[in-house]
Amino acid sequence: MTPVRVLVVDDSATMRSLIIESLRQDPGVEVVGQAGDPLEARDTIKLLNPDVITLDVEMPKMNGLDFLEKIMRLRPTPVIMVSNQTSLGTSTAIRALEIGAVDCVAKPSPQDRHTFDELAAKVKAAAHAHVHRYSRGIEPMKDFKATGPVANAFKSNGKLIAIGSSTGGVEALIKIISQFPADCPPTVITQHMPRLFTKSLAARMDRICAPQVSEAAEGAPLVPGHVYIAPAGDTHLEVGRSGKSLKCHLRLGDAVNGHRPSVDVLFASVAKYVGPDAIGVILTGMGRDGAASLLAMREAGARTLGQDEATCVVYGMPKVAFEIGAVQKQVSLDKMGREILDATKMSLEGVS
Template sequence: MIRVLVVDDSATMRSLISAVLGKDPEIEVVGQAADPYEAREAIKALNPDVITLDVEMPNMNGIDFLEKIMRLRPMPVVMVSTLTTRGAEITLEALEIGAVDCVAKPSTGGLEGFRELPGKVKAAARARVRPLDRTAGAPAPARIAHEPDGRLIAIGSSTGGVEALIAILSRFPDNCPPTVITQHMPEGFTRSFAERLDRLCAPRVEEASDGALLDVGRVFVAPGGLNHLEVAGGTRLRCRVAPGEPVNGHRPSVDVLFSSVAKAVGPRAVGAILTGMGRDGARGLLEMRESGARTVGQDEASCVVYGMPKAAFELGAVERQAPLEKIASELLKAASPQIVENV
């Protein structure tokens, strides 16, 4: 049984979360807390496996409390956020600090909005949680010596992907090859995520829009919600953002992105599959490798959840496994052989 502590200042929301989790036979809600001070005592008394944590609470906000947890007693945390710009920004900061995943609060009440929560709690229970290290930082990226020759980088990620993508893109120079990313994330969060990456990284990062040109120095993040991100075109590559049914339970899906890259870009592409739960991306990455693309998988030791990279590796889709801190270098070398060597 996975023992869960539910932390939220709303009694109604605590009851709702507890009811959703209580329906899963593998999960036991062992306690509830209305604020971080109650939560601190409950953690000491109950020793839960996972905490669900409200983003905004009285007395001490969720970010300050999460920082204390990750410094003093690292453990898996799933953030529960409101579907607002402010809620999204705080949640993304929490994921950078070390929260494993996030889920959006239902906007209209009822259990349907929390249907993904039990799965995310179970994934969090298996996650590798590391102590918070505010001193770690990426080296300054070097510019690529020669402009990329029509090559493209495609990245797929899920649980743990926010921290992983920041680690990779912060090592990309401002003239990196055009890059497309599908990160599993709730609707309404991806725009804030792209804006945060844009502030932190040298390339221009934005949420993908239909028809956007894939130019040097530009990075596009698939919008969460109703659409998939694909790559289309021949000599002039563009983003295609279009509705579709969920694939592998996800929309946007990494498999959809990778499959489109295999067809549109073939051997001029480089693909990477990062930390995440499940199998999404494995078959698409195999299509990329079979089309002549270079492929990289994040290694088990550096993953928060070694699910997606493992599935891809076992399928034969991964040409090379690498620790997170080496993936940027692997991608840039494969996409631009003439790079300056300090990435």
């Protein structure tokens, strides 16, 4: 098999060396070049035509976001963002994933020196990703949450929505949740991300979506109008019960399917405690995390949906789920938000 050809772009020579050293451990990856800034990278891309680019978020001469936009507009190529583990770095990486970056990794820190351990696998997955040409969207108005277009169109009926996603999931999640009304059913999400990045994802979604979006907290009640994102790190997000009420439970534990938090862990808890009153959704991502427990959700009476191949960045998790019979219906990303809301059987009057 021909190795995946990678261009490494970072203004730090030390960081470029660390990235290259990590990638060269995998015979399925070939580092064909490196660049210290976007202007140098532009010429190198034209010369080498790499399969995948790793791109630093913060660089001189042109920042990573501006350069990523140019790549995705003029020469769409799979890009993996490399970010500092800071509030600014992680929030910028989230915006990069919205623009069309396939995935992101964190730069090593004294607390976490193994952040590049999965880089080669991410690069190989990115090489097969479906990337699209970027067109600048319109940023939602600041008062969107207060004036949501369907603020009064829905009434809670006790349903719970559970979503699992990985590679390409940030863009998909934002597209879906931005279609939800302010009083949407309680929604729990496990998205595979590096540690600390889920906090920035929740903050970004909270700013631009009508529901309240936050990282899940231990014991937080699952109530309408709220979206809860599993925090990346040492715990799995589960749904639990306290009497008749549902709540978030963050459980310490080993990685499942190579992930912590794991979609399978979340879906298994939903199958157990929510059963037919749930809608399970599996979105773009590599691997098979979530497939087995989505099947358990379906067998427990839940409605189950999977993103279709044509709109997935990586058709891995939804493919496995579909092949084992866990997915009742495959849906394109453009239609997924509406399909989820339809499955809650709430009134759709007034929705455009």
